[in-house]
Amino acid sequence: MATTDMCPMKPEPTLSFTQGLIVGQISVVLLIAAFIKFFIFGDAPSPEVTATIRAAERRSRTLAHRQSLLTLRSTTPNSARPGQPTLNKKKSSILRSPPTLTIGSILNKTYYNVDSHQPESLDWFNVLIAQTIAQFRSDAQQDDAILTSLTKALNGTSRPDFLDEIKVTELTLGEDFPIFSNCRIIPVDEVDQDGLSLNKGPHGEKRFDANSSRAKREGSRLQARMDVDLSDMITLALETKILLNYPKRLTAVLPVALAVSVVRFSGTLSISFIPSNPSQSTPTMMTFSFLDDYRLDFSVRSLVGSRSRLQDVPKIAQLVESRLHRWFDERAVEPRFQEIALPSLWPRKRNTRGGDDPLLDPAHGTAASSVSSGSAGKGKGREIARELKEEARKEVRAEAAAGQRRDLRDREISPPENLRYRRARGQRDGSAISEFSMPGSLPGMGMALDLPP
Known part of the structure; x- marks a missing residue:
């Protein structure tokens, strides 16, 4: 019974404290070595593999966006869709509004056949x-x-x-220019950006049906697509320091130098116009975006450290390229797009430049012969326009004061019912011809009235 009450003996550890310390240090060193080898000095994947993976991700994101739009369109009734006016305002019977034009009628009136029209080269646009x-x-x-x-x-x-x-240690804007080509007009809507209502012809080719319901649906528009190709070296080099502020400020400082160059860009640019909406007071908008099949190649050079420097770390290049691609995708790659409000294209006098005549003030026609189109800068042009406006205001005030004094003098001299005539300058055929001077008439011109002898 005494033997059962005794505590069992604990097994002695197989490794001593020194051996455990050595094993722990070796494991830490192995982890650091693996991190440096695979994370910092690991081989980056080939550009083709990276471009394929990114294109697949962009395509899946675009398809998911279209599927969500289709779901929203099917669940939302036509009367509750945004963008449609709910109040019927009374329109003027004098101003005749033209009939509503669909994209099919626009193509017919401009003689543009989507199926047979050849893509344009855009050489003039490139220049x-x-x-x-x-x-x-x-x-x-x-x-x-x-x-x-x-x-x-x-x-x-x-x-x-x-x-x-x-x-900024280096900035190069490049030497070459982008080349636009293969421009074509494609009818699209807000869901199907690859072309709507394309039916199969007798020989299997795709044809555009201008009378289909999708072509007449609200939101359908014409879109110009053109291929863009740029091979250049646009470089931006930066220099900074990474600061370690823990446990106290400036505990460690790591200099970093980075140079990023855009080597090539190729993709498809789409441009379309959104008409103005008077009910919402929105102007005409021009939208542009790039399709998700673009290719953007960078060249990233890096230098980390002050004495023992690490040059061209592959992982830094991958992080920079991923960040730049994400920045571009979030701004100008479909389904996202950029909007630019277009100004009024109605011809106005104040926008007129050139010719042999001096530049005239649009309000009062005062000459400013010292200003020529293109010779004055923006700042000087604003100053001259301000001076012209001040002079015009002074002239208007002086003319108004002179008119008031003239009216007071006429009322004192003669009653308002009195009408003074000028004597006729000549007679013809025995009838007196009196010539009256009309206000605002040109010199030498007048209005002749036959008066009784």
Whole structure:
């Protein structure tokens, strides 16, 4: 019974404290080595594999968005859809409104056959775009406006606390120009961005049906699509420091230099117009976006450290490329798009430039011969326009005061019922012809009245 009450003996540990410490240190070293080898110095996947994976993700996101729109359209009644007016306002019977034009009637009136029209090359458009980009690059070389704006944007309020001041060390705007080609017009709606109501022909080809219900549905519009290809070297190089502020401020500082270059971009640009809505006071909008099958290649160079430096870390390049692709996808890749409000295209006098005549003030026609179109800058143009407006206001006030004094003098001299005539300057055929001077008439012109002799 005494033997049963005794505590069992504990087994002695097989490893001593020193052996356990050594095993723990070795495991930590192995983990750090694996992290450095596979995370920092691991081989990055090929650009083709990365582009394929990203294209598949973008395509699945686009299909999910279209499916949600189809579900919303099927569950929402026609009377409750947004964008449709609910109040019937009385329209004027004088202003004749034209009949509602569908995309099919627009194509018929412009003689554009979607099925047989050949894509356009857009050579003339490439020349205009190249001239605009060349002027932009020339203006950027004249002053440091773009460099100042870029530095201010990078060091704005969104900069995290662990980053020091960001300095731009290199900025290259490139030397080549984008090439637009293969432009075509495609009828689309808000759900089917690949072309709506394309029926099969007798030989299996796709044909556009202008009389289908989808072509006449609200939200259907015409869209211009063109291929874009740019092979250039647009580089932005930055330099900053990573700050470690724990457990106290500036515990460690790690210099980092990064250079990102856009090597090539190829994709499909889609442009369409949204008509104005008077009930909501919205102007005409131009929308543009890129299809999800685009290709954007970067070249990322990195340098980490001050003495023992790590150059061109693959994982840093992957993180930067992923962030840039996400930034572009969230702004200009369908189903997202950019909207630009278009100004009024109605011809106005104040927008007129050029010609042999001096620049005239649109309100009162005062000459400003010292100003020529294109010779004055934006700031000087605003000052001249302000001076012209002040002079015009002074002239209007002076003319109004003179008119009031003239009316008072006429009332004192003669009663309002009195009408003074001028004597006739000549007679013809025995009848007196009296010539009256009309207000606002040209010199030498008048109105002749036959008066009795």
